[in-house]
Amino acid sequence: MYRYDEFDQQLVDERVTQFRRQVERRMAGELTEDQFKPLRLMNGLYLQLHAYMLRVNVPYGMLSSRQLRQLALIARRYDRDYGHFTTRQNIQYNWVSLEDTPDILAALAEVEMNAMQSSGNCVRNITADQFAGRAKDEIEDPRVWCELIRQYSILNPEFAYLPRKFKIAVTGSPNDRAAVAVHDIGLRMHHGEDGKPGFEVIVGGGQGRTPVIGKTIRGWLEPEHVLGYVEAILRIYNMYGRRDNLYKARIKILVNAVGIDKFRELVDAEWEHLRGGELTIPAEEISRIHAYFAPPEWEELPDGAATLAAQLAENETFAHWHQANVSEHKQPGYAIVTVSLKAPGREPGDLDADRMDALAELADRFSCGELRVSHRQNLVLADVRQDQLLTLWQALSALELATPNIGLLTDMIACPGLDYCALANARSIPVAQDISRHFIDVDKLQTIGNLSINISGCMNACGHHHVGNIGILGVDKRGKEYFQLTLGGASDQQASLGDRLGPALPQDEVPGAIETLVDTYLGLRQDADETFLETYRRVGITPFKTAVYGDDTSPRRVA
Amino acid sequence: MALVKQGKIVEDSFQRVTDEAIPTTGAVLVDLATWQAQREQLKGRAEPVGVVLKSDEHPEVLADDLPGLALVALDFPTFRDGRAYSYARLLRDRYEFTGELRAVGDVLLEQLLYMQRCGFDAFEIESDDPERDFETALADFTVWYQPAGDDRASALQLRHRR
Incomplete structure (x- = not known):
């Protein structure tokens, strides 16, 4: 994996020093919370419901054992003995104190980690296929490009105050495990007409209040131009993205407002100026980064x-x-x-x-x-x-870490929800716990097969409910937590947004409703190979709706 | 409020003119509407003229006028509004503006380095000790990964020079 050299280390050390001084100024009252907020956010420090939360970057999900041990040490020394891995391949500590944060960042810097730009209106952690470099279906290792984009984006002076946050994901495989279509920019490696690998560039995808599947802005881009093309997109977004309304500030809103064709025109006009310029990645730099991701020396093993x-x-x-x-x-x-x-x-x-x-x-x-x-x-x-x-x-x-459920119903995504998050309407974690306790039978889970359940505690959609095969969204109904189900979402190469099933349900009815949906699927599927999603796409929502609600789809009265 | 250039407090030689009549002598800084309305008259002045752009005014509108302008000031209505970073880069890289590029408005100390990297060379800052704070802010980082509108070498360039 990538290792810091003296430049990377120097930069991260300087960031720690800078933030230490900012925290001291805050503690001394020289900075107001209002002035301090953007500074702490650029270092991943949020103020949550009960405490500060620190989000630490795990670049495109890669961790060394040494780094994981340091994360454990930080959890013990500065938090409550645990951490939370997120949908952005990062780790969050939920109970840190402000005064400890500079020391935590220093402890991270010791193992070549940081929290820079893990929040704020800037380019966030670059995410990738977790099987990068090892998947059999892969064209090229996406981590090389992730690392190049990571370096390009860190402390990029032009794009530190974008209209809103900006997420870039990269997949090197035709089978998309990185959900690139629901990112601000998604890069999907494929072979061009002459057989050379390049990127399909997808722009304006996202979840949140306005879920959008990204649109292809460029069918094929030479990989060495990826930084220049990303810069063209970022510059157009920085200049023309909305800044008057927090909820309409993501690039997807701009792309939808002007239309993908006009947006492409704007970006391509900018790109014409940048093409071949100083952002073109030299071949020796690509090889230098590539070398970090060279596979280990595998043994020639007999077929086992x-x-x-x-x-x-x-x-x-x-x-x-x-x-x-x-x-x-x-x-x-x-x-x-x-x-x-x-x-x-x-x-x-x-x-x-x-x-x-x-x-x-x-x-x-x-x-x-x-x-x-x-x-x-x-x-x-x-x-x-x-x-x-x-x-x-x-x-x-x-270690109780062998739960056999990857890709199955209980392999749920869940946001931290109202247990931690100030934005949430409902608690996501208890719903996930209820479902995982309800579906305990391994044989049944394997019979059901691939099925993703994604749970968000509010419409900001951190739990990716829009792209869950079954999505669960927490809503507030007159002070009570209810859960809205959606069906048919997917985040892979055939990404789609879920359709609303019917009125929201109280928490205790959710596991039963999931069971009903699953049984309906099992009854409808053509054979054991037809997944829940495939059956749903074939038969539509009606049989599922009828199974859960009968003929009564009027909103539930709150007792 | 102090105007800082090359690390030193300097006197602002430009008089900021809004709606009132433009003084007959002295350097003036006018808004875009005034510039557009009185362009010919302003171009005829012996003394320097500058234009201040709001964050929703794209510098492209000045592209042809730039050789005659001594100063372009870009306004930050709030520090969160980052449009002017891109405007600065375009002014320097694309429109080849060589005059003074001044950051005005809600300019935070923590942003000075970013602004300078994008091509700003003059800064209106609020501080008890502007020269000290300017120096501190610019010393925060010595390593940069990417090229920008300044002449700092990127880490990539330094790595391949080794």
């Missing part, structure tokens, strides 16, 4: 398929886990393991300090000392030898 098949046949629990949590690796004899942070009854994405340390240890033992955070709030060990899967699974089981 027979041994593994025997182990799977012998042990049904291991087989369940293998089916759900192990993905194909491009190198024969290796496998990609996803560690579920969605055990029944636990808060999705949370991990305590002891388990962080234990996972760091397992990464060292089994997976070259590296881990990845996925946007679905799980961790990934990407270089596990097939013949060590059983041993790894046993170790994960002992």
Whole structure:
């Protein structure tokens, strides 16, 4: 993975020094909260319902075991012994104090990490496919481009005060695991007409109050021009994006207002000036960054398929886990393991300090000392030898980290919700916990197959409910928490927004409604290979609506 | 409020003129509407003329006039409004404006470095000790990843020079 050199380290150290001085000025009363707010936000520090929250960047989800150990140390020393992995592949600490923050940032800098631009109206953490560099379907490793964009965007003087936040995601595979269509800019690698890999550039996607699937602004872009083209988009957005209304300030609103064709004209006119200029990435720089992501020296392993098949046949629990949590690796004899942070009854994405340390240890033992955070709030060990899967699974089981549910119904995304967040209307975590306790039967989960449930505590949609196969949105009905269901959302290469099922339900009815939806699907599907989403797209919403509400779809009266 | 150029407090030689009659002598700073209404008359003056642009006034409207202008001031109605960073870059890189580019309005100390990198060379700042604060703010960072409107070398350039 990428390693800081003296330039990266110097920059991050200078940022810590600067923020330490700003915090001192705030504590001494030289800065008002109003003046301090933009400064702390640029360093990832939010004021939440009960405490400060610090959001730490995990660039495109990559973590070394050393970094994960430091995250554990920070959780113990400065927080309540745990952290929360987010849909932006970052980690959040929910209970830090203002005066400790400079020390936390210094502790992060020791392990080549930072919290720069993890909030604020600027370019945020660049996100990517969590299987980057290892997926069999990949054209090119997206992390090379993520790192180049990361460097370009950090402290970029022109774009520190954009109309609103700006999220860029990159996938190197045709199968999109990075949800690029719901980002401000999504980059999707594909082969051009002459067979050269390049990017489809998608712009103006997003969730929140106004969910939009991004539109293609350029079908194919030479990778060496990615920074110049991103700059053209950012400049047009910075100059013409709305600034009069916080809720209409994202680039998607601008793209929709002028139309993608006019927006493309504006960007291309700007791009004409920039093309071939100083942002063109020199070939030697691309190779330099590429070298950081060179794969480890894989061993030439004998085909372990027979041994593994025997182990799977012998042990049904291991087989369940293998089916759900192990993905194909491009190198024969290796496998990609996803560690579920969605055990029944636990808060999705949370991990305590002891388990962080234990996972760091397992990464060292089994997976070259590296881990990845996925946007679905799980961790990934990407270089596990097939013949060590059983041993790894046993170790994960002992840590209660072997829940066999990746891609299944209980692998839910959930935002922090009203338990932490000042914006939320409803608590997301208890709903997720209810559902995960309700659907405990592994056989049933595997029978249901791939199904994503995404839960947001309010319409800001941090829990990605719009693109969940089943979306759950917390709403406030006269002071009570209700939940609105949507069906048919997806965030992959065929991204779509969910359709509203019917009136919102009280919390205690949500698991039952999910069960009804699932049973309806099982009754309607053509065969076991037809997923929930495919069935939904084939039959439409009506049978699901009728199953949940009967003929009565009038709004629920609040008792 | 102090005007700082090249790290020093300087006297503002421009008189800011709004609606009232333009004084017959001295350097003046006018708004865009005044400039557009009285362009020929203003161009004929012996002494320097500057134009101040609001954040929704794109500098492209001045592109042809720039050789005759000594000063362009870009207004930050609030520090959150970052349009002028892009305007500054266009003024310098695209329209090749070489006169004074002044940041006015809600200019925070923490933003001076960004402004300077985008091409501003004059700053109206609110501070008890503008020269000290200016120096401190500009010393915050010595490493930059990306090229901008200044002559600081990017980390990329430095890396490949090694």
